Amino acid sequence: DTGVSQDPRHKITKRGQNVTFRCDPISEHNRLYWYRQTLGQGPEFLTYFQNEAQLEKSRLLSDRFSAERPKGSFSTLEIQRTEQGDSAMYLCASSHGQGGGNTIYFGEGSWLTVV
Amino acid sequence: TQLLEQSPQFLSIQEGENLTVYCNSSSVFSSLQWYRQEPGEGPVLLVTVVTGGEVKKLKRLTFQFGDARKDSSLHITAAQPGDTGLYLCAGFNGGYNKLIFGAGTRLAVHP
Numbered sequence: 001d002t003g004v005s006q007d008p009r010h011k012i013t014k015r016g017q018n019v020t021f022r023c024d025p026i027s028e029h030n031r032l033y034w035y036r037q038t039l040g041q042g043p044e045f046l047t048y049f050q051n052e053a054q055l056e057k058s059r060l061l062s063d064r065f066s067a068e069r070p071k072g073s074f075s076t077l078e079i080q081r082t083e084q085g086d087s088a089m090y091l092c093a094s095s096h097g098q099g100g101g102n103t104i105y106f107g108e109g110s111w112l113t114v115v
Numbered sequence: 116t117q118l119l120e121q122s123p124q125f126l127s128i129q130e131g132e133n134l135t136v137y138c139n140s141s142s143v144f145s146s147l148q149w150y151r152q153e154p155g156e157g158p159v160l161l162v163t164v165v166t167g168g169e170v171k172k173l174k175r176l177t178f179q180f181g182d183a184r185k186d187s188s189l190h191i192t193a194a195q196p197g198d199t200g201l202y203l204c205a206g207f208n209g210g211y212n213k214l215i216f217g218a219g220t221r222l223a224v225h226p
Contacts (some may be wrong), residue, residue, distance in 0.1 A: 004157075034191070040218070042119075042203050042217050042219050043158065043215070044216070045215070048212060048213060056213070103163075104160075104214060106158050107155050108155075108157045109156065
């Protein structure tokens with residue numbers, strides 16, 4: 001399968017613990033996006049990378065959240081000192097080039113439950 | 116701030132019925148996209164509409180982009196249980212840097 005791959009698919013953690021999600025985009029896609037989706041809502045933009053550069057971060061991305069894409073390929077999203085409000089599905093997506101005419105492909109998501 | 120409002124939020128119908136869901140905004144979008152998402156999965160792109168007034172068909176699904184490019188609709192003919200899912204509309208912000216999503220319409224088609 002050559003689609004966007006996310007790992008782990010599900011994570012249950014205790015409040016206060018750190019968690020890290022990994023995303024492998026479609027090969028040669030230079031743009032990578034992170035979104036968060038809670039029940040009953042559409043995905044909300046968190047951040048995006050153009051190659052290894054993080055070009056925009058949403059206000060939703062508090063100081064406890066950090067995303068990296070060190071070599072312009074895979075990306076990680078770390079949440080430190082998790083809170084129950086962090087429980088959501090974290091979606092990764094990638095595209096070749098800028099939006100508009102370029103399709104954004106989404107992964108299957110990583111479900112986080114903070115207990 | 117560009118916002119997309121979808122209606123209805125929920126729709127429960129019997130197999131064979133027709134339905135229409137709507138996506139509205141006070142802002143102009145250069146294009147709108149429709150995604151379908153199944154529980155526990157990521158959104159899958161169905162179609163992109165670009166030109167005001169454009170109509171696109173995908174089997175039993177008909178998508179229309181409003182003339183002013185502020186709204187769109189999705190019409191499903193003879194719905195089937197396999198159409199069950201969350202239908203999301205989305206549009207790019209002005210800088211084409213990110214997709215902005217509506218909250219979605221959750222459709223349930225019962226046999």
